Amino acid sequence: MKLVAAKVPVSTVWTSPDAPRDIDAPAIAEQPDVAAWAKAMDTETRLGLHGRTLTQLLFAEPVLVRSERDGWSEIVAPWQPSSQDALGYPGWVPSSHLGELPGSASAPVAIAVPTASLLAEPGAGAAVAELSFGTVLASVEHVDGYTRVATPDGGSGWLSEDVLRSVEQPSGAEDRLRLGALFLGLEYLWGGTSAYGLxxxxxxxxxxxxxxxxIPRDAHDQADMLENIPVDEAQPGDLYFFARPDKPIHHVGFVSPEGMLHASETGKKLEDAALTDDRRSTLVTAARL
Incomplete structure (x- = not known):
């Protein structure tokens, strides 16, 4: 195995190289346009992603490559723990989406707004790339309100400091709800971990x-790993988990003052709303981050 990194803003992870459909071409292009891909899909097309897509990799995210064939790489994603594999979340991505790991640096920062422009120089020129919320990069230096970050294939770029958050900064429940609320109204996307769908x-x-x-990528693994608490003790910022009788957990959301902040299901949008009767009937446990 070799350790590499995603070198495109968002790379969708597939169940196999044969999983993408014709309509998925923008997502697997050498320079993927995930925004256009998501916009082009109606509810029926999105439902067709079940059994095809698994998760997404974000720019500079480390990836272990197990094998390669026909322009595709079989990978595991170490930053996305999974019960499917001790090394990380498994799947397949186009090999063209992968490059060398960024150079060593310190003080990791995360993009804390829906999207942010990566620039070649601080405050100057057109964007080199548009990066998604959740992208974590190693910072190199700070100049006049901009941070230089290490990028794959030995490069670097600049991000405005007002779009960044140090991942080492302490956080609380209000931070989880504030960041989750950035995506209210965003359409649900099976396998989505980016600003273009979750x-x-x-x-x-x-x-x-x-x-x-x-934390793990999937809801049932999140419930298994995190500290479970009684449902009636859950506070805003905690998690609710849902399952039907004798079935594994199938849904999770942030507890909120309104009820729950969550990405509901295909065909619906991310919402912060009171629990429906159906949700209440399948609420099985809560957990604290």
Whole structure:
């Protein structure tokens, strides 16, 4: 195995090289346009992602490559813990989406706004790339309100400091709810962990990443790893988990003063609302981050 990094802003992870459909071409292009891909899909097309997509990698995220064939790489994502593999979340991505790990640096920072422009020089010129919320980068230096960050393939770029948050900065429940609320109205995307679409556990995982907390990618693994608490003791910023009788956990959301902040399901949008009767009937446990 070799350790590399995602060198595109968002790389979607697939169940196999044969999983993408014709409509998914923008997502697997050498320079993927995930925003256009998400915008082009209606509810039926999004439902077709079930069994095809698994998760997403963000720019500079480390990746272990297990094998390669026909322009695709079989990978595991160490930053996304999973019960499927002790090394990280498994799947397949186009090999063109992968490059060398960024150079060594310190003081990791995360993009804490929906999207941010990576610039070649501080405050100057067109964007080199548009990076997603949740992207974590190693900072190199700070100049006049901009931070230089290490990028894959030995490069670097600049980000405005007002879009960044140190992942080492302490955080609390209000931070989780504030960051989650940035995506109210965003359409649910199966396997999504980026500003262009989130699924229920993707929301929890990605917000936690910005706050410097590494938790599993999937809801059932999150429930298994985190400190479970009685449902009636849950406070805003904690997590609610849902399951049907004798079935594994299938849904998760942030407890909020209104009820729950969550990415509901395909065909719906991220919302902060009171729990429905169906949700209440399947609420099985809560957890504290």
């Amino acid at each position: 699924d229920c556990s993707g929301l929890i995982h990605t917000v936690s990443r910005v706050l410097g907390v590494r």
